[in-house]
Amino acid sequence: MNDTFSRQLYHYSALVVLAFMALAPIWVMLATSFKNDIDVQSAEPLWLFFVPTLENYEYIMTRGKFDRYLTNSIIVGCASTVMTLLLGGFCAYALARLDFKGRTLMANSTLMVRMVPPAVLAVPAFAFVMISGVDNDLAVLTFLYTALNLPFAIWLLFGFYKQIPVELEEAAVVDGASPLQVFFRVLLPLMKSGYAVAGIFTFRIAWNEFILALLLTGRTTRTLPVAASGFITDTGVEWGRIMAMGTLIVIPPLLFTFFAARQIIAGMTAGAVKG
Amino acid sequence: MAHADMDTQRLDLPEPMPQPRFQAGFITPYAFIFPALLVMLGGLLYPVFMAMYLSLYDWQIGLDLEDAPFVGLTNFSRMLTDPQVWEVLWVTMRFGFWTITIEMTLGVALALLLEKPIRGASVFRTIFILPLMVSPVVVGLIWRYLFDARVGWINYYLGAWFGIEPQIWLGDAQLAFFAIVFTDIWQWTPFIFIIVIAGLQALPSEVVEASTIDGANWWQQVFLVKLPMIKSILVIALLMRLIDVFRGMEVMLIMTGGGPGRSTELLSLHIYNRAFETQQLGYASAISVLLIVIVFAISTLILTMANPMKSRSDV
Numbered sequence: 001m002n003d004t005f006s007r008q009l010y011h012y013s014a015l016v017v018l019a020f021m022a023l024a025p026i027w028v029m030l031a032t033s034f035k036n037d038i039d040v041q042s043a044e045p046l047w048l049f050f051v052p053t054l055e056n057y058e059y060i061m062t063r064g065k066f067d068r069y070l071t072n073s074i075i076v077g078c079a080s081t082v083m084t085l086l087l088g089g090f091c092a093y094a095l096a097r098l099d100f101k102g103r104t105l106m107a108n109s110t111l112m113v114r115m116v117p118p119a120v121l122a123v124p125a126f127a128f129v130m131i132s133g134v135d136n137d138l139a140v141l142t143f144l145y146t147a148l149n150l151p152f153a154i155w156l157l158f159g160f161y162k163q164i165p166v167e168l169e170e171a172a173v174v175d176g177a178s179p180l181q182v183f184f185r186v187l188l189p190l191m192k193s194g195y196a197v198a199g200i201f202t203f204r205i206a207w208n209e210f211i212l213a214l215l216l217t218g219r220t221t222r223t224l225p226v227a228a229s230g231f232i233t234d235t236g237v238e239w240g241r242i243m244a245m246g247t248l249i250v251i252p253p254l255l256f257t258f259f260a261a262r263q264i265i266a267g268m269t270a271g272a273v274k275g
Numbered sequence: 276m277a278h279a280d281m282d283t284q285r286l287d288l289p290e291p292m293p294q295p296r297f298q299a300g301f302i303t304p305y306a307f308i309f310p311a312l313l314v315m316l317g318g319l320l321y322p323v324f325m326a327m328y329l330s331l332y333d334w335q336i337g338l339d340l341e342d343a344p345f346v347g348l349t350n351f352s353r354m355l356t357d358p359q360v361w362e363v364l365w366v367t368m369r370f371g372f373w374t375i376t377i378e379m380t381l382g383v384a385l386a387l388l389l390e391k392p393i394r395g396a397s398v399f400r401t402i403f404i405l406p407l408m409v410s411p412v413v414v415g416l417i418w419r420y421l422f423d424a425r426v427g428w429i430n431y432y433l434g435a436w437f438g439i440e441p442q443i444w445l446g447d448a449q450l451a452f453f454a455i456v457f458t459d460i461w462q463w464t465p466f467i468f469i470i471v472i473a474g475l476q477a478l479p480s481e482v483v484e485a486s487t488i489d490g491a492n493w494w495q496q497v498f499l500v501k502l503p504m505i506k507s508i509l510v511i512a513l514l515m516r517l518i519d520v521f522r523g524m525e526v527m528l529i530m531t532g533g534g535p536g537r538s539t540e541l542l543s544l545h546i547y548n549r550a551f552e553t554q555q556l557g558y559a560s561a562i563s564v565l566l567i568v569i570v571f572a573i574s575t576l577i578l579t580m581a582n583p584m585k586s587r588s589d590v
Contacts, residue, residue: 115574250409
């Protein structure tokens with residue numbers, strides 16, 4: 001009895017230490033974002049005891065075009081997520097359910113292009129913008145994010161479709177439903193959590209992406225990560241403002257984590273554990 | 276005419292075929308995959324081929340592409356003898372070696388120690404995936420601050436606890452390399468931990484219990500039973516990290532820009548710097564072809580080991 005207690009104690013203390021290590025840097029950002037310049041420069045790190053101020057947030061929200069950048073990020077994030085889920089959902093359904101020539105080829109090549117490094121896309125995307133003159137346009141960015149996200153979304157949704165018993169669809173077909181009706185009326189309601197996971201991953205990648213956004217956006221089309229990086233060169237020492245920007249960028253992914261941790265873990269382990 | 280044709284057709288067929296339904300069955304799959312296929316072709320494959328095409332030209336920023344001279348494979352031969360390319364490959368390999376070794380060791384060890392289901396585990400798991408969710412740019416910003424020579428907390432605690440003099444972490448080749456390795460470990464050890472713990476908890480309990488009854492101690496159980504059983508998970512996790520080593524660049528771009536010198540410049544970041552700092556787009560494309568080859572080679576390895584779409588019967 002005593003042994004299990006001490007083992008549990010050791011288990012919990014190990015977890016607490018690890019949790020602290022995972023959280024501390026994020027906390028440092030959060031705390032710093034609420035500090036005035038003097039506290040940021042303080043010789044001794046201030047974890048908790050400082051007078052919080054909103055001046056950093058006020059600064060970043062009033063100088064520059066913060067609302068514009070935020071809107072851009074939201075537009076690109078949402079548009080590419082909707083596109084990815086829509087197109088990826090159809091494709092995953094076909095791969096999971098329908099038999100057709102080239103199915104294996106399609107499945108394999110989807111998995112191959114999943115890993116195309118963003119750095120490889122950078123120069124061609126830049127070249128495209130130079131040649132076509134389509135600059136300063138969120139559509140290009142949205143399109144690229146959709147392309148980058150599709151393979152993983154297809155892979156993920158494929159797994160979810162596989163889990164749904166075929167009998168449900170067969171019954172619907174017998175009742176005279178068309179493939180589209182089967183897709184929308186029968187499968188979609190059962191795929192809610194699958195789409196939620198894929199949506200979170202897609203949105204997060206679009207929301208966080210930096211390199212392509214840096215290259216393909218201009219003064220008015222900047223997304224938040226690009227705007228945040230701008231604070232480094234402009235103001236090397238204004239850590240409070242940089243951290244305020246960082247905190248705002250991190251909010252949506254952190255919210256997802258709190259509300260859908262289980263699904264996120266399912267998505268992360270899907271790649272490895274199911275193999 | 277049409278009428279006659281239909282009649283003969285009907286005669287030829289042994290049994291009347293449900294024509295419209297058959298056609299729908301043939302076209303539908305392609306209609307379903309076509310939009311996604313089109314976007315992936317345009318957004319992923321086309322850029323890859325474009326990079327190959329551009330790698331044959333000596334194209335500099337500011338020059339129109341039509342005016343760029345065709346140089347054949349010169350960029351590739353130049354790449355092979357370019358000390359900078361070899362240097363960043365070496366940096367990338369060292370970075371991969373240290374991060375992956377430490378992340379795998381720590382992640383697996385922690386998973387083995389903390390594998391037992393425990394009350395509140397889901398809370399801790401939520402906390403552990405937080406570093407993974409933070410944008411790479413923000414990770415770079417946070418750690419750039421922590422490693423800052425003047426206001427950084429790391430210098431403070433090293434001084435206060437161990438009496439170590441303040442270091443210019445990101446301004447010294449070796450220390451900067453250490454800093455980016457450390458940052459990567461902070462962010463990605465949880466990934467290994469979560470994946471491995473999921474694998475361990477999915478193991479059939481009978482096997483593990485049987486080994487206990489057979490008198491295996493904890494170490495034997497780990498090295499002779501558990502780890503071999505999750506070997507494929509370990510290998511895939513390792514390969515996924517390896518691919519990320521070749522894909523990632525944002526954290527370093529923010530923390531050090533690849534410097535000092537090229538001490539923290541990974542292959543991806545080198546492509547970026549070549550293209551947009553030294554403005555040699557053609558040459559940078561040649562290096563990205565090398566990157567594609569490396570990444571596709573690792574992807575193929577992963578696919579041969581675990582292909583989730585392999586067959587229709589895999590479910």
